[in-house]
Amino acid sequence: MATQKNTKQSIYRVGGLKGDHCRDRIEHTLSHLYGVSSVKVSLTTHQVAVTHDEAVTPSGYIEETLQSLGYSIQS
Numbered sequence: 001m002a003t004q005k006n007t008k009q010s011i012y013r014v015g016g017l018k019g020d021h022c023r024d025r026i027e028h029t030l031s032h033l034y035g036v037s038s039v040k041v042s043l044t045t046h047q048v049a050v051t052h053d054e055a056v057t058p059s060g061y062i063e064e065t066l067q068s069l070g071y072s073i074q075s
Contacts, residue, residue, distance in 0.1 A: 007053055030048070
């Protein structure tokens with residue numbers, strides 16, 4: 001379980017979100033990563049908010065996972 005001191009929320013701007021199926025796919029995949037406690041996808045803002053234990057699941061790993069699903073990370 002994530003410890004309070006290592007828990008953070010990372011927000012990613014994601015390109016390629018097209019509908020509910022994209023949201024469901026991202027939420028399902030990321031929520032199954034060890035150390036991730038919450039995933040919220042906004043189709044309107046194209047943002048993915050992930051609450052995770054940075055020591056267990058670093059932000060870079062979440063970005064790589066999103067990219068492996070076929071989405072781009074925008075800055």
